Structures are given as structure tokens and as C-alpha cells.
Amino acid sequence: MLINYPFIISSPLEQFEVVTLLPLNIAGFNFSITNSSLFLIIALLILIFWVSLSFHNAGLIPNNWQLVKEYVYTVTSSMVKDNIGKKGEFYFPFIFSLHLLLLYCNLIGMVPYSFTVTSHIVFTFGLALSIFIGINIIGIQTHGFKFFALFLPRGVPLGIIPLLVTIEFLSYIVKVFTLSIRLFANMTSGHTLLKIIAGFAWTLLSAGGILAILHLIPLGLLLALIGLELAIAGLQAYVFTLLTCIYLNDVLDMH
16 A cells, blocks of 8 residues: 655655746746745845844854854865965955855755755856856956966977867866766765665654664664765865865966
8 A cells, every 4th residue: 555645755866856936937038936046045045144143243252153154254264375375365255155155055955845956967067167167267367368378288299289288178178077066966965865764764664563663773874974964065065165266276377
């Protein structure tokens, strides 16, 4: 006998389905509100609200909100200084905003029945591609045509120049994919594993008898994995931002 339980996701991958909440087409363009765009807006609003709280009743002795914001600020500032140097001060507002947005998207995705925006390759790839294009524009504005010397090291024999330029160009382009796939793959695999173990624990509990007692084993494992996934959510936001700093430093210093 098949029993349908409301609010229970039947497939581990169903949690990643993009659902249209408000259809909206203007002049042939689709501006519909989906669960993905909704939770991205929610992450942005919570981010703005959190930053506003950190400035509320600010004093020499920081309150709890100030301490958390200052910690994230210090981590991001150290990241920029260590990887870009003084030149990174101009780009710090963007890097800080990027770090916070990814962090909140990842953490909000840990809330039950929410949606993880960063679990979709279309979002992470679009973000990585936008950053990649912007970094290259900065490189061209900074160095002019000398920027293309990235693809041709000095002292290379004339005969292997076409092959070397091709290899360097492909290795340069692949940064977009590594940046986007790393975040997407980690968030998707982690959430899928949590759903599988949670479903297994629920199955044992529903079976009754001795099996109902055994559900405590996957339940304990699930709690441990939730803590690990929270750490991964923060780490992946940090890694994405860190790689952005490294790629930006490469075009500024022509590494």
C-alpha cells in the first residue's frame, strides 16, 4: 500500500527543481518569478537587514551584530590584502558583497523546504562568467594590448607559438568552469546526501518495531552531516571569493 505523506519530497533531486511562482512575460521576454529568484531576493533582503542591524546602536564596545559583521569584514579584508594587495582596496566593496551574498544563499539553502540558489549551475556559471568578463575588462583597461601577453610567455620558439597560445587560452577559459562547477557540485551533492539519509531514517521509523529504533543511527549521522554541510556552505562562499581575488590579481599583475 502506497502512502502519500504531504510535504515529503519523494526524490532527492526534486528539491532542486525550479518552479515558476509568478508567470510574467513582457514583450516576449520571460520575467517570471521562480523559487530560485525568490530565494535570491530573500537572501539579499536578509543581507541588507543584517548589515543594518550591525550599524544599529553602534559603539566603541561592539554588540553581537557588530562582532559578527566585523569578523566577516576582517576575513574578507585579509583575503583581499593577501591576494591582491593595496590595489584590491578599490575592488573591496564588490568582493565583500559577493562573499556575503554567496554565504547567505548557501546558509538559507540549509533551512528545510527552502531553495538553494547556488545548487544550480545556471546561477553559478552566470555569476562566474560575469566576474570573468569583468576581470578581463579590468585587465584590458589596465594594460591595454599588453594584456594579451598572458597567452604568450617570453622566449617561446616561433614554431610552437600557435600550440602554446591555444593551450594557454583554453587553460585561461577553463577558470570559468572550475569556479562555477566547484560551488554548484558541492552544494548539490551535500544537499542530496542529506535528503537520502533523512529519507532512510524516515523509512526505518515508519517501519515500526526494531527498525524504528535503528532509525537513530542515520538520524545521528544526519545531524553530524548537517553541521558539516553548514561548514561547507561557509567554506564554499569563501573559496569562490578567494578564487575571484586570485583571478583578479592575475590580470592586475600579469601573472
